[in-house]
Amino acid sequence: MTAGLVKVAVVSPQPVVMEGFTTMLGHHPDRVVLVHATSLLHEDEADVVLYDVLGLAEGNGAELERLVNETGAVVFAVVRDLRPDLLGHALTLGAHGFFSLGVSEADLLLAIESTTTGWQRGDATPDPVIGSSDSAQRASRLGVDAGLSPREIVILALIAQGMSNTEIAHHEFVSINSVKTYIRSAYRKIGVTSRTQAVVWALQHGFDTRHDRRTAGMDDHDCPA
Numbered sequence: 271m272t273a274g275l276v277k278v279a280v281v282s283p284q285p286v287v288m289e290g291f292t293t294m295l296g297h298h299p300d301r302v303v304l305v306h307a308t309s310l311l312h313e314d315e316a317d318v319v320l321y322d323v324l325g326l327a328e329g330n331g332a333e334l335e336r337l338v339n340e341t342g343a344v345v346f347a348v349v350r351d352l353r354p355d356l357l358g359h360a361l362t363l364g365a366h367g368f369f370s371l372g373v374s375e376a377d378l379l380l381a382i383e384s385t386t387t388g389w390q391r392g393d394a395t396p397d398p399v400i401g402s403s404d405s406a407q408r409a410s411r412l413g414v415d416a417g418l419s420p421r422e423i424v425i426l427a428l429i430a431q432g433m434s435n436t437e438i439a440h441h442e443f444v445s446i447n448s449v450k451t452y453i454r455s456a457y458r459k460i461g462v463t464s465r466t467q468a469v470v471w472a473l474q475h476g477f478d479t480r481h482d483r484r485t486a487g488m489d490d491h492d493c494p495a
Contacts, residue, residue, distance in 0.1 A: 275300075275301065275302060275303045276301065276302050276303070276317050276318055276382055276383065276385070276386060277302075277303050277304075277305045277315055277316050277317045277318070278295060278302050278303070278304060278305065278316060278317065278318045278319075278320065278382055279304070279305040279306070279307045279315075279316040279318070279319050279320070279343070280292060280295075280304075280307060280319075280320045280322075281307045281319060281320065281321045281322060281325065281333070281337070282320075282321075282322030282324065282325065282348070283322065283324055283325050283328050284322065284324060287322050287324075287348070287371070291320055291348075291378070292304060294375045294378055295378070297375065298379060301379060301383070302379070302382065307319075316341065316343045317342075317343060317344065317385065317386075318343055318344050318345075318346065318382050318385055319337050319341070319343045319344070319345045319346065320346050320348050321334055321337060321345055321346065321347055321348060321360070321365065322348045322350075322371070323347050323348060323349060323350055323353065323356035323357060323359070323360050324350060324353075324356070326356050326359050326360060326363075327353065327356060331359065331363050334360060334363045334364075334365065335363050335364070338363060338364035338365065338366075339364065344366045344367070344385040344399060345364070345365050345366050346365065346366065346367050346368055346369060346381060346382075346400070346401065347360035347361065347365040347367070347368040347401070348368070348369065348370075348371050348373075349368050349369065349370050349371060350371055351370060351371070351372075354411075354474050354475050355473060355474045357411070357475075358472075358473045358474060358475065358477060359473075361477075362473075366385075366399055366402060367381070367384075367399040367400050367401035367402045367405070367408075368400075368401035368407075368408070368411075369381050369400055369401055369407070380400065381400035381401070384398050384399050384400045385399055411475065413426065413456075413459075413460070413475060416459050416460050416475075417459045418456055418459055418460070419452075419455075421442075421452055422452050422455060422456040422459070424442065425438055425442070425449065425452045425453060425456065426456050426460075426468060426471075426472055426477065427472070427477050428441060428442075429453070429465060429468055429469060429472065430468075430469050430472035430473065430477040435449050435450065435453070453468075456468070
C-alpha cells in the first residue's frame with residue numbers, strides 16, 4: 271500500500287450511493303483521493319474499492335470477482351443490512367472486509383485506513399482490515415447476536431465449508447461427542463434442525479464458504495443425533 275493518500279474507488283449500481291460515498295470522501299482530500307471506477311480493471315489504480323453488494327443482486331458476481339482477482343485493491347463489501355445473503359456471497363467471492371451502508375464518515379475513514387498497515391497473511395497479529403475474517407465486527411455478524419458461543423461459531427463455519435463431524439473433531443482437537451453437543455446447541459439457537467438448513471443459515475449470515483465443500487460433509491445423516 272502506498273504511503274500518504276489512499277486511492278479509493280466506489281462501485282455501486284445506485285447513483286445515490288456513489289454520490290453519498292463520494293461526498294463523504296471528498297471532505298478529506300488530505301487523506302483520500304478518489305479514483306474513477308471505470309479505470310479499475312485497466313489501470314489498477316485503487317488501493318481500496320468500496321463495492322456495494324447490491325451489485326450481486328443485479329448480476330452474477332463476475333464484477334466483484336474481477337475486482338478481487340485482477341486488481342491489487344483491498345475490496346470492502348458495503349453491506350445492505352436487509353440482505354445478509356449478499357454479504358455471504360461477497361465474502362465467498364473474496365471480499366477482504368465489509369461495513370454497513372449506513373457507516374458514519376469517521377468509521378468510513380477508519381475502515382479505509384485500516385488497509386494501510388502493511389499487514390501480510392501469516393503475521394502474528396490479526397488482520398487489521400475492518401470486517402476481515404479475524405475482526406470482531408465479522409464475529410458479531412457470524413452469530414454472536416444469535417447467542418452462539420465462539421466454539422459454536424467455529425463449528426458452524428466448518429459445517430458451512432463442507433466438513434463432516436469427524437473432520438471437525440480432528441480440526442478442533444475435540445471428541446466427536448463434543449462436536450455433536452456443540453452442533454445440537456448451535457442448531458437450537460439458530461432455529462434449524464438439519465445440516466442443510468444450518469448451511470443455508472450460515473450463507474445468509476456471512477460465513478466464509480471458500481473451502482472445499484465435500485458432499486460427505488453436507489449429508490443430513492451426518493447430523494449430531
